[in-house]
Every structure is written in structure tokens, then in C-alpha cells.
Amino acid sequence: MHQQAAETLDEAFERLHRTGSEFDDQLSNHGPMAVEALVHSGQWEAVPAWLDLYTRRLEPARRPTERIARDAWHEALGDRARDGDWIVLFTDEIAERPWRELLALWWPRLLPGLPGGATHGVIRVGHAVRALLDAGESPVRLAEFVHAMAYFASSNQALPELPRLAGGRTPFEALDAVPPLPVDEKDHISRRLTFLAGWEPWLSATLSVQPADTPEQARDLLADVVHAATLRYLRRGHGNAVMNVHGVTAPNAVLRVLPALPAEQWIPSYLTAWATGSAVFAVYMAREDAPGAPAPAADPTEALHRAREHADEHVIKLADSAADVYARSGDPRALSAGLFAAERIPPLRD
Structure with a gap:
């Protein structure tokens, strides 16, 4: 990926991480997914102006409320109110292991609930993973992977x-x-x-x-x-x-x-x-x-x-x-x- 494109993507992710995964009564924040798609398609120069329009509707990120115990994570699965808690959990975990290992550990746990949040959790993960595979690791791209996995967990609903x-x-x-x-x-x-x-x-x-x-x-x-x-x-x-x-x-x-x-x-x-x-x-x-x-x-x-x-x-x-x-x-x-x-x-x- 072009260096300027990668920098634009990181700036967009950093800006979006100040906003919540949802807004206006469980509508999904599509910002991270759309900006990754624009950058991947070579249209990175359009990202700042697009974000100026899109972010007007968004709400602040949820604050953490209670730490999720690693041996009792299933109790918080599918609880949208605990999105901030899931971000804390995955932030802790990615500090301890590479992102691919984290993904391999949690994917089987989260996969059955793929339809939750009208599937936006897994879609956000897909964009985050493509960004890491295409552009390589950066602190902000890893943070986006964490936010995506957290939303996949907090919005989980099984078929x-x-x-x-x-x-x-x-x-x-x-x-x-x-x-x-x-x-x-x-x-x-x-x-x-x-x-x-x-x-x-x-x-x-x-x-x-x-x-x-x-x-x-x-x-x-x-x-x-x-x-x-x-x-x-x-x-x-x-x-x-x-x-x-x-x-x-x-x-x-x-x-x-x-x-x-x-x-x-x-x-x-x-x-x-x-x-x-x-x-x-x-x-x-x-x-x-x-x-x-x-x-x-x-x-x-x-x-x-x-x-x-x-x-x-x-x-x-x-x-x-x-x-x-x-x-x-x-x-x-x-x-x-x-x-x-x-x-x-x-x-x-x-």
C-alpha cells in the first residue's frame, strides 16, 4: 500500500476510535469499514472529506464499566452496553500475543454469533484484517482490529x-x-x-x-x-x-x-x-x-x-x-x- 494511503488510513482510524461502535439506538458505525474500502480501492484522498460528512451522526465511544474476566467472557457476550469492556479485554490480550494468535483463539468463540448487530461485527473484523494484511501492522491498525473484535463480541447473536x-x-x-x-x-x-x-x-x-x-x-x-x-x-x-x-x-x-x-x-x-x-x-x-x-x-x-x-x-x-x-x-x-x-x-x- 502507498505510504500516504496507509497514513491516511491510520489517521481515519484514530479519529474514528473516539466514536462508538453504534449510534442512534443500535445503528452500526460504518466509518472504519468504509474508509478501509476507500483506501483499498486507491481513493484515499477522498477519506478526510467523506469522514467530515459521516462523523456528524456518530456518538462518543462507550466508557468501560467493569473488567471482563477471561474465564467468564461468555457472560458479557452479546451485551452491547459492554463494548468498552470488550475493547479493554482485547487491548490487554493483543499486548500479550500477536494479532493472528488472538484471532485464532477468539474466532471459534465469536463465529456462531456472526449474525449479531446485523453482521456488522464480522464485517468490521474483515476490513480490519485486510488492512493488516495489506498495509502491515501499526499501532492504530492493531487498535482497529481490537475495536472490531470488541464489536463482534458485544453484538454477538447466534443463528x-x-x-x-x-x-x-x-x-x-x-x-x-x-x-x-x-x-x-x-x-x-x-x-x-x-x-x-x-x-x-x-x-x-x-x-x-x-x-x-x-x-x-x-x-x-x-x-x-x-x-x-x-x-x-x-x-x-x-x-x-x-x-x-x-x-x-x-x-x-x-x-x-x-x-x-x-x-x-x-x-x-x-x-x-x-x-x-x-x-x-x-x-x-x-x-x-x-x-x-x-x-x-x-x-x-x-x-x-x-x-x-x-x-x-x-x-x-x-x-x-x-x-x-x-x-x-x-x-x-x-x-x-x-x-x-x-x-x-x-x-x-x-
């Missing part, structure tokens, strides 16, 4: 436990089979996710995807999950253009974390990311296909530039994930995703 996968469908076929939640069951995301536990149409479609036998197969299947979700967004994302973004960006965050994890953690990561993406689309997607999708951007640079001009954080993050899909697959349809979202999500303005 219903699923039986073992035993299907033969590709992620493309299985996601196409996922049905939308009945209209009369729609409510807050936590209520919707709880409803899925006993809903046979969702269970059968989700369990129909093919399992992974090796870590490498898990990685490749997860890449297909992200690709399939991007195309699904183009067809049904208009059911809730903001929330369905996370059906793409959450699995892609897990995919970004894989290179930093031990290989034995890749298969459970694939399974949880797949189930989460399936759940997000089940509870938010439209019941009918969109009438059409915008023509793809000419290339990822144009798609990312147009997302930055629109400036909404969800559009930026979706275009960023879609660029990953295009880089892996060469599928030009992926480059329509950010444009599709931009047509349906209001831009960020003064």
Missing part, C-alpha cells in the same frame, strides 16, 4: 443451530432456493432470525448446499457464496436495499479473514457464513425479481469511483465486495451491484 449439511447444490443453486420470509412474520431482525429456527422452507434450502471436505474446498465454496449473493442482490435486493447488502458483505468479510486463520477453522467459517447470508436474504429480500439491473460499470475502478461519489457507506462497501467478486470470477454482472444499490439508497449529503 438457530443447524443440522449437518448433506446437500448437493452449489451455492448458486441453494441461494436461489431460499424463500423470502412470509410477509406477516416481518419484524426487527432479531425477531426474524429467531423465526427461522422452525421454518422448514428456509431450513431445507439452507441445508441443501454442498458441504466442504477440505479447507481449500471451503474457501472456494465461500467464494461462490459471495458471488451468488452478489447476483441475488441484483435480483431481490430491492426488498430492503440496505439490509440485503449484508447478505453479500458478511460472507465476504469471512472470506477476507480466512488467510489469517488456521486452516482447520475454514470449514466452520464457510458453514456459518453461508447460513448467515442465506438468513439475511430470507428475511429481507423481495418476493419478486427486480425489473432490471443497471448496465455494469466498465471496470472495478469506475464502479468504485461511482460508489465513492454516491458516498453512502452501504454502497461503498457493496461496490468493494463486488470488485472482489469480479477479480475472482471476471463476471461483469458483479460490477452492477453497487450501481443497483445506489439507485435505491439515498446518497450521503451535506
